[in-house]
Amino acid sequence: MNSAHTFDTVIIGAGAAGMMCAARIGQAGKSVALLDHSAKIGEKIRISGGGRCNFxxxxxxxxxxxxxxxxxxxxxxxxxxxxxxxADFTALLDGYGVPYHEKHKGQLFCDHSAQDVIDVLQRECAKGGVVWHTECLIESAAPFQTASALRFELHTNQATFRCRHLVIATGGLAVPAVGATPFGYELAKQFGHSIISPAAALVPLRFEHWAQHGYDTLAGIAMPVRISSGSGKQAVSFDEDLLFRHKGLSGPAILQISSYWQPGAPIHINLAPAADVAAALCGGKRNQKIQLNTALKQLCPQLPERLLDFWLAQPQFTASATQKWADIPDAVLQNLGHSLNSWTLLPSGSDGHKKAEATRGGVNVKEINPKTMQSKQQSGLYFIGEVMDITGWLGGYNFQWAWSSAVCAAAAVAADGC
Ligand SMILES: Cc1cc2nc3c(=O)[nH]c(=O)nc-3n(C[C@H](O)[C@H](O)[C@H](O)COP(=O)(O)OP(=O)(O)OC[C@H]3O[C@@H](n4cnc5c(N)ncnc54)[C@H](O)[C@@H]3O)c2cc1C
Incomplete structure (x- = not known):
């Protein structure tokens, strides 16, 4: 049966941003409905941060x-x-007594489980009297003009909704298995917005002939590296951990660089960021009786032995590996040092949206007011969270963007006295 429900605000997408925005609007005294096509809400929060949500x-x-x-x-x-x-978000968690800790580089995680964050948001929504509609399939959304004001009308499998403010919080494309869809982009286009081409971000990278080169045998090695890509003003670099996998590379270093990587561009990995290996090898070899492999282990103690052995077994170094360090020509040492300090790789692609933690691109923010998140194309229409062309680094930045953009939109809606 199809009956019309009227709210001040309808929010599509009950994820991080949608729940935060709904709670705030409801607590400001406005009627608000939160619609989601999934049966379960906040699924990305639940699976985030290894189940502990880096919020x-x-x-x-x-x-x-x-x-x-x-x-x-x-x-x-x-x-x-x-x-x-x-600090505003941690104050919210403190208010509910949710315990959390700092892990690395300012990243805050729940002590127990990501469910704590979902519970807080649900309780905040309950305080605001938010009306939920899960398993709600949006068939159409369009503006219409009443005698006195502009409204939106949404047709769904559950009911027809009418509202003054429509907030799009449908997120990005990462992990379709937990409900990600391109709905937000399609709707934005319908209202005249342009979309910055979406691509998988915070995602493992793949390389051609990985197994043929034997890199698959390094699977499981994790080590700190400096990773970089781009040049000039576009250059970016991260000091993070690298993880070798059977199918390519992952770990925080790769996830971070993947958000910047453009197809066809190389990435550079410094496997020994603490040392100038070429200079140390050439400068220190005089009168040395030890073999090259022993020398390298001394000069780069942080390099995993399995990786070093693999490196020296490559055709260009294998003859020198067991030679006396002092007898090896500088050209070979230079080449070896350079290969460790600037390993250049050309990714062939990524693991795609299925394995990504975020989406790069989205609704062009040039067409959105940064103070209110309101569309510049359509009055009363708002975008919050990851559906926009805003992608945070790994480390809690994406959730903070969801909270912050949601709070701005909620404040703008609450301040609209009509
Ligand atoms: C595996 C994984 C781990 C992550 N870990 C972290 C982390 O630790 N820290 C961090 O900061 N970020 C992390 N992220 C990123 C973070 O989850 C997102 O950036 C954040 O959830 C975006 O919030 P959002 O509200 O914009 O979108 P979402 O939280 O994705 O919510 C979107 C909602 O819209 C709904 N929806 C989609 N399409 C439709 C439709 N057609 N109709 C109705 N509803 C629809 C979805 O069901 C969903 O409930 C992780 C992401 C993944 C995939």
Missing amino acids: TNRNLNGHDGSQYFVSQQPRFVRHALSRYHS
Whole structure:
């Protein structure tokens, strides 16, 4: 049966941003419905951070956080992140007695489980009297003009909804298995928005002939590296852990660089960032009686032995590996050192949306007001969270963007007295 329900605000997408926005609007005294096509809400929160949800990063402390975001307009995030920052979200968790800890580089995780964050958001929604509709399939959404005002009408499998404010919080394309769809992009296009081409981000990378080169035998090795890509103003670099896999490379270093990587471009990995290996090998070889492999183990103690043995077994180094260090020509040592300090690889692709943690691209933020998240194309229409062309670094930045953008949109809706 199809009956019309009227709310001040309808939010499509009951994920991180949608729940936060609904709670705030409801608590401001406005009627709000939260619609989601999935049976379960907040699924990405539940699977995030290895089940412990890295819900924010202390680096987003109210200062300019734009350096932690990938976008055609990274400065777009500045207002929202200064209005509602990491300490605001931890204060919310503190209010509910949720325990959490800092892991690495400002990243905050739940002590128990990501469910704690979902519970907080649900309780906040309950306080605001938010009306939920799960398994709600949106068939159409369009504006219509009443005698006095502009409204939106949504047709769904459950009911017809009418609202003054329509908030799109349908997220990105990562992990379709937990409900990700391109719905937000399609709807944005319908209202005249342009879309920055979406691509998998925070995702493992693959390489051609990986197994043929024997790299698959290194699977399981994890080590700190410096990874970089791009040049000039586009150059980016991260000091993070690298993980060798059977099918390619992963680990925080690769996930971070993947958000910047463009098909056809190389990435550079410094496997021994603490040392200039070529200089140390050439400069230290005089009168040395030890073999090259022993020398390398001494000079780069942080390099896993399995990796070093593999490296020296490559055709260009194998003859020298058991030679006396002092007898090896500088050209060979230079070449070896350079290969470790600047291993250059050409990714052939990524594991795609199925394995990604985020989506790069999305609704062009040039067409959105950074203070209110309201569309510049369609009055009363708002975008929040990952559906926009805003992608955070690994480390809690994406969730903080979801919270901050949601709070801005909610404040704008609440302030609209009509
Ligand atoms: C495996 C994994 C781990 C992650 N870990 C972290 C982490 O630890 N820290 C961090 O900061 N970020 C992490 N992220 C990223 C983070 O989950 C997202 O950036 C964040 O959830 C985005 O919030 P959102 O509200 O914009 O979208 P989502 O949380 O994705 O919510 C979108 C909602 O919209 C609904 N929806 C989609 N299409 C439709 C439709 N057609 N009709 C109705 N509803 C629809 C979905 O069902 C979903 O409920 C992780 C992501 C993944 C995939």
